[in-house]
Amino acid sequence: MELPQLIDFLRDYDGEKIRLMEVCGSHTHAIATHGIRDVLSPKIELLSGPGCPVCVTPTAYIDKLIELSLQSDTTVATFGDLLRVPGSRESLNEAKGRGGSVEMVYSPMDVLALAKNNPYRKYVFAAVGFETTAPVYTLLLDNAIAQGITNIQLLTALKTMPGAISYLCDNGAEIDGFIAPGHVCAVTGADYFNELAEKYQIPFAVSGFGAKELVIAIYGLTQMVLNKENIVKNFYTSVVAQDKNPIIESQLEKYFEPADVAWRGMGIIPKSGLLLREEYKHFDAGSKGLDVDNKKNKACKCGEILMGKAKPVDCPLFGKICTPMSPQGACMVSEEGSCFNAWRR
Template structure:
């Protein structure tokens, strides 16, 4: 009996002759992987990939860096942070500059590393810079819970945790379809994607391998050509409809929604997470009476426009002209998930 061979993702992509599609890579890791794997080079000309706000370091506002520098220099605390944040420019100084002025800046790889540092350096006040989306927030919550259990009173966190659903709403209309981040949806499930579908917002959840990314892009091409809003989970081996109940529960227990400022997007209601009152003793802003700070970045930097999909990194006047990973003007050039750093590292592939 003869069987019909279904077209592969590569076949669909190479033979696509449908309407133009703007696809937003919400996740910075997707941006880097699509570049690194050479996927952009095989896409038909009517497919445009644009970057979005899915890099937590990139969307962290300048004022947050100013708060961290204040804690390090004025309050004398030890800052524990992921490495990407060290070189992000603040209004007047980065954490790297603060370190050159004598501040204690400790690079860690997880919130629990910061907890362990505090536990073994009881003579130091330690603040962990809690930056991230739903993927990493549960780990910050667990570190705070452990500090409470152990009575570790020299540990606190400076929150800049954010949640993606509200950002999707703000970005409605900026792209024809979202490439949803697989790691965020692994924690939160697909309910938000289904809700956005009812609002006419299309997208697919994508993994991070070449096959998973190609499949997701091919699905978008097929579904978009049908002329109706769509959603598809193309990462079912990791993402389930319900997500991680454990991760959701610990976030709900330790943190509460709050308004949050996003670089480029402004303040978005209920898009941030702050510690609940029961954990006020571990809130660095309260513990050290940090003054309210409204940072200001370099006006020539267009990171904010890049994060909204309004321009490509190469459209920025300082891109590769004074702004590089070694000497960043904006956060998007610093982070290993940043769109500007991806274009800087791999952008030449677009012209090969």
């Protein structure tokens, strides 16, 4: 079928309601940017899941970064979208305003030069992300070790997708199919999701990020739901292979091990995170046990939104006191957050 025919089908579909979830913040952003929801039938509902790393980082992690930034000999280095994420009391930006040492960088590798030029200062990188970004931190550690740089540490909040999807399926999220993250699968291979598809009898469509790629994947996933094909199909073959990348897998296993970690709004999910192995603990800034998730505003519904149990407009704060300029929850901070993208529409 040609693309216009796929769009016609998705727009005119009038069967049983189908609920699909993208579990990738980049997909959330792309779907909003390309207006994908505008071409879908009301019977096909797209939900934004826990795929934005900023959105699922618990408040205790932000609080720890703030604590570190206020130490006299320590600088916290981070990407810009983490600066405004609310902790239990304030954000990194607010802590910086009262004297915290916070440096915004564009790549983890930028920390190497900072640490080299200031050997008596400790640099803690806020290592947030999923399977896609975790390999970059192994490269940072490789370089730090090779160059003998000892004043770099990581505060990790690294998450892995299968644990979160299992949690959704085990805790009442009514999802008929998942749009699998293309860039995660570029690292892990499409087969990464086979076990979940079989266990929960639910289909996965691996998708790219362009408008055409998303339409093709959503059409394919809709057909899989209708035909009860509970498998993983790769609609991003130009980038994603079926199997894992053995080099990246080896690098991750060298430095990290699976761990029970907290997801903002969802609590602790077993074996859903990555912590540094014991032999590399000297690179750790205190990542273990950052499980407390005290909301800055108790009315915030980020947790329910991330699970597909509520939409951004269901939150009493949305668009009122919670906007991108004054975010009350993490989903409104990042360009990949579901509330941010709902606010843009």
